[in-house]
Amino acid sequence: MSTLRARAAHLDATDPLAACRDEFLPAEGLVAYLDGNSLGRPLRATAQRIEHLVRHDWGTRLIRSWDEQWMELPLRLGDRIGQVCLGAAPGQTVVGDSTTVMLYKLLRAAVAAAGPQRPQVVLDTENFPTDRYVAEGIAAETGAQLVWLEPDPAKGVTPDLVAGALTERTGVVLLSHVAYKSAWVADLPAITALAHDAGALVLWDLCHSVGVLPSDLDAHEVDLAVGCSYKFLGGGPGAPAFGYVAARHQERLRQPIQGWMGHAEPFVMGPGYRPGAGMRAFVSGTPSVLAMAGIEDTVDLIERVGPDRVRAKASSLGRFVIESVDETLATRGVRVVSPREDTRRGAHVTIGHPRSREVTRELWAQDIIPDFREPDGIRLGLSPLSTSYTEVAEALEAIGDQLARG
Structure with a gap:
């Protein structure tokens, strides 16, 4: 040997x-x-859970499963991820869209909340392509201005680099907690504090940290976060992302993809949209129950370990x-x-x-x-x-x- x-x-x-x-x-x-x-x-448990879902929850209970469990699944599962992995109190995390869609919803809402006096979005050239592409699209549709940081590719974004880009026109700072290439861990507490001192919101991408690196979102007063579930949360191919919106922002942020399941009374099927309370307002359409099935067992294992x-x-x-x-x-x-x-x-x-x-x-x-x-x-x-x-x-x-x- x-x-x-x-x-x-x-x-x-x-x-x-x-x-x-x-x-x-x-x-x-x-x-x-x-x-x-x-x-x-x-996980072995996930294979068993999916089989049970197909044979029992879907195969036997059929439409009744929506009333019995699925309608609340995006919120209940979001709270589990928040509790175990994010340091987030209940009522601030929801599961249901792809990372790209969830990122668009939260960044678009943050840009609108920042208003025309703060049109700048600070982001970095080394971030994952989705983050950069979504920001470019939002800038094209809203007139937001993108302020590009250029970190050392072998490292990542530092507080000093962010501080040098913040002005009274900064509305949102969009960064990844862990860099997808180098694995650089950004100083989330320090950067969040700097953005707040400048009057800006912070949106963190947690895709490469959730499940392996604590983020303590509530303790550090993070405003917004997104993250995927198919990496360290074991959700499987195509598993949905989660979105976190701090409770203090939920009433004033309006997400742009208004769907029936985010309505305050979804089964009334009324003529106009009225957002649901709390994180229900950040749900859009019918979520993929099968795609969410793989997440919970890994979250349980992380909590147990x-x-x-x-x-x-x-x-x-x-x-x-x-x-x-x-x-x-x-x-x-x-x-x-x-x-x-x-x-x-x-x-x-x-x-x-x-x-x-x-x-x-x-x-x-x-x-x-x-x-x-x-x-x-x-x-x-x-x-x-x-x-x-x-x-x-x-x-x-x-x-x-x-x-x-x-």
Whole structure:
């Protein structure tokens, strides 16, 4: 056994979350799955839940299930995510749309609330494409002005960078808590406070932090947030996003996609729209019950294990990757792109090499699954509940083998 694998075996043997891996469905032939930050693995309990939903809730109860449970599901499930993962009191989180649609709804509402005296939206060039594209579309339809931050791609947005862009015309600040390429963790409390001091609202994208990194939205007085559920929340392909709107803003923010289920009295089917109370007003059309079914079991598991222990495992996996790259791959030209400090790094590590695209393709052929990120990054997703140190060691040794044959 190599030194790297021996270290990994020891870490797996002493991992307090090791038993969690047995709760996931086995993937036949898989050597290493390091792309859980794009699509998390399914739990055994989730497979059972979906089968029960199809056979009983849908197959037997049929339309009655809407009255019995589904009508309130977006709000009830939102509260569960808020309680366990967001540090959010009940009545502030809802589930139901794609990340793109939810982001549009909240950003559009925030821009309208900021008004013509504060037309500027501060955002960064390294953010995920959806965030940038949605903001561009809203600017085109409203006349909002986009103020672009240009952070170091290997790091991310800092408070100093944000402070330099804030003016009396800033209406909204739109940023990601964890950078999707580098894994840089933004200083959410400090940046939120800076925006508030300037009189602006803050909308945080939590897609790469929810489920692995506490955000404590209420404690830090965050205004708005969105996040997906198919990564670390295990919702499955196409699972919907959540939206968070602080209670203090809910009456004055008006989301733009007014649908029947967000109406105060949806079954009256009246001639005009009247928004429902609280987060009901941020629901639009009929949500996909099947798409929401996969989320709750992972949220339950996170609560049972404890979010702090999930975060600790993510940090430990990241340290293992960085130390191993320094010891075994640096001499082959591999560099660590992600932050080395645990507090500044999310639950993935990106490494760089000129042959990364080719190496990633070859790894997939060996049932080792990371993902490639432009221009030359291999992103190693480290889902704490389902990823073993041995998987990581297998992947790093395979990368070394590919480069040695270069």
